[in-house]
Amino acid sequence: MSISTIQNLLVTGLLRGGLYALMAIGLALVFGVMNICHFAHGEYYAIGAYAAYFAFAVWGLNPILAILIAALISFLAGAITEKALFYPLRKLSKGPWVMNAFLLTAGLSTVLQSGFQLGFGMQYLGITQYWNATVKVFGMNIAADRVVAFGIALVSIAGMWLFLHRTRTGRAIRAVSQDERGAQLVGIDLDWIQTLTFSVGSMLAGIGGASLLSLNPAYPFSGSAPLISSWFVVTIAGLGNVEGAIVGGLLVGMFESVSYFLLGQGWQTVASLVLLILLLLFKPSGLFGTGIKSVWE
Amino acid sequence: MLEVKNLQAGYDRLQVLWDVSLSVTEGEFVALIGSNGAGKTTTLRAIAGLIKPKGGEVRFLGTNLSGVPAHLISRKGLSLVTEDLNLFEAMTVQENLLLGAYSRRDTKKIMGTLEYVLSLFPILSERKNQLAGTLSGGERRMLAIGRGLMSSPRMLMVDEPSLGLAPMMVVAVFEALKLLHEQGVTILLVEQNVNNTLHLADSAYVLEHGRIALQGASRDLLENKYLKETYLGRR
Numbered sequence: 001m002s003i004s005t006i007q008n009l010l011v012t013g014l015l016r017g018g019l020y021a022l023m024a025i026g027l028a029l030v031f032g033v034m035n036i037c038h039f040a041h042g043e044y045y046a047i048g049a050y051a052a053y054f055a056f057a058v059w060g061l062n063p064i065l066a067i068l069i070a071a072l073i074s075f076l077a078g079a080i081t082e083k084a085l086f087y088p089l090r091k092l093s094k095g096p097w098v099m100n101a102f103l104l105t106a107g108l109s110t111v112l113q114s115g116f117q118l119g120f121g122m123q124y125l126g127i128t129q130y131w132n133a134t135v136k137v138f139g140m141n142i143a144a145d146r147v148v149a150f151g152i153a154l155v156s157i158a159g160m161w162l163f164l165h166r167t168r169t170g171r172a173i174r175a176v177s178q179d180e181r182g183a184q185l186v187g188i189d190l191d192w193i194q195t196l197t198f199s200v201g202s203m204l205a206g207i208g209g210a211s212l213l214s215l216n217p218a219y220p221f222s223g224s225a226p227l228i229s230s231w232f233v234v235t236i237a238g239l240g241n242v243e244g245a246i247v248g249g250l251l252v253g254m255f256e257s258v259s260y261f262l263l264g265q266g267w268q269t270v271a272s273l274v275l276l277i278l279l280l281l282f283k284p285s286g287l288f289g290t291g292i293k294s295v296w297e
Numbered sequence: 298m299l300e301v302k303n304l305q306a307g308y309d310r311l312q313v314l315w316d317v318s319l320s321v322t323e324g325e326f327v328a329l330i331g332s333n334g335a336g337k338t339t340t341l342r343a344i345a346g347l348i349k350p351k352g353g354e355v356r357f358l359g360t361n362l363s364g365v366p367a368h369l370i371s372r373k374g375l376s377l378v379t380e381d382l383n384l385f386e387a388m389t390v391q392e393n394l395l396l397g398a399y400s401r402r403d404t405k406k407i408m409g410t411l412e413y414v415l416s417l418f419p420i421l422s423e424r425k426n427q428l429a430g431t432l433s434g435g436e437r438r439m440l441a442i443g444r445g446l447m448s449s450p451r452m453l454m455v456d457e458p459s460l461g462l463a464p465m466m467v468v469a470v471f472e473a474l475k476l477l478h479e480q481g482v483t484i485l486l487v488e489q490n491v492n493n494t495l496h497l498a499d500s501a502y503v504l505e506h507g508r509i510a511l512q513g514a515s516r517d518l519l520e521n522k523y524l525k526e527t528y529l530g531r532r
Contacts, residue, residue, distance in 0.1 A: 168399065171388075172396070172399060175388070178386060179384065179386070182379075182384060182385060183368075185347075185377055185379065186371060186397050186399045190368070
């Protein structure tokens with residue numbers, strides 16, 4: 001393997017990984033704070049993609065503005081979903097929450113996908129590019145869109161980290177994920193934090209869908225692939241672990257681009273699944289998780 | 298300050314408390330004592346809004362607390378330090394304390410309270426940047442009490458602070474409570490450690506099988522024949 005191939009793999013791995021990390025943080029937050037195994041997360045990615053498509057290609061807005069609008073719309077979609085579905089479930093359900101909430105997300109995913117079909121049809125709504133330019137990285141010409149998408153992912157991740165660690169509301173979100181009762185006792189309103197968390201998680205997915213619109217057009221099922229990848233990331237990193245999701249996202253991106261190169265197209269998914277199975281057998285808590293024992297212990 | 302009248306509470310169909318009435322006036326140090334399973338923790342949970350009472354009334358500073366969610370009760374100035382502490386284990390000591398002041402906005406005053414809490418528990422200021430999950434049992438209790446104080450509460454309820462602590466640490470925690478009381482904080486203390494508690498509190502209620510069995514000033518209770526025989530092991 002020559003130096004330039006390694007650089008090439010590194011760059012494509014990073015670009016992929018940035019998106020995975022962004023999606024996975026949303027999943028990790030929603031699981032950590034609300035105990036929801038979120039299987040409709042991909043649909044918020046699609047909402048972001050649709051919103052950006054309409055804002056950019058139909059209304060002719062500036063790309064950054066289009067992505068911001070997509071972020072806002074996916075945030076609102078998340079807020080509405082939480083208030084309309086998960087909030088009542090939390091108040092009314094006496095059964096096992098994790099299972100009920102999971103089933104609700106699975107149903108929601110189907111409903112939203114059908115909704116997209118109904119509203120926008122089965123066609124791909126894509127754009128060729130946001131920016132007509134290429135950027136040279138390590139001597140490789142990379143479409144500006146990919147680099148900007150990675151930049152947006154990094155900025156969003158850094159912004160999330162600062163929000164969670166440096167602000168009062170961010171600390172409250174972490175507090176709820178660590179001890180709900182403790183959070184109530186210091187005066188944190190669980191309902192508000194849960195709605196906010198779900199909305200922010202959806203927004204991160206929406207930003208992902210919007211910023212990669214030129215590579216993955218909006219389509220009723222366009223959220224499926226990113227959903228599976230981000231689940232892969234959080235399973236590897238340890239469920240509910242935000243920092244782990246960031247590192248895990250970049251790792252998975254690298255792993256996929258390397259196995260794509262070594263094994264050929266189509267095999268990278270097999271390689272990922274083998275890795276996942278091995279991990280679940282030997283370290284089921286994930287690389288950065290604790291507390292779950294493997295079958296051998 | 299706190300008035301509890303004919304409180305009935307429990308979990309699902311299991312009723313634990315029957316007609317519990319008690320009152321705490323401003324500046325008073327009141328203890329709720331009793332053996333394991335008597336319903337002491339349930340009483341505190343019902344007052345703090347963590348479980349919904351089945352009947353009776355809880356009034357704090359004149360307002361009825363029934364149906365008020367726990368986070369709003371805490372914001373009214375009634376702070377509960379639970380038996381299991383409910384610390385934010387993956388956060389630093391400082392972050393835990395700052396979250397204690399979540400419902401307050403005035404940064405300057407919050408910093409003042411933080412300094413006060415750290416002076417009350419100097420060990421916490423040494424551990425300021427350590428994760429709460431890495432603290433020892435005694436330090437964790439102190440952190441939980443410190444966090445409870447950060448909201449600058451009108452009244453502090455503490456559940457079994459001596460539980461699982463080495464005797465030295467029990468003394469330290471009780472000393473801290475005594476100091477707090479002397480500085481004017483109203484305290485409702487739940488304890489199994491009857492002897493120590495009665496030497497600390499102004500008055501006490503004895504809970505047995507979910508009912509108030511005895512009540513009165515601490516010094517009278519210390520002389521009470523029944524209490525001596527049952528709880529203090531003296532004749």
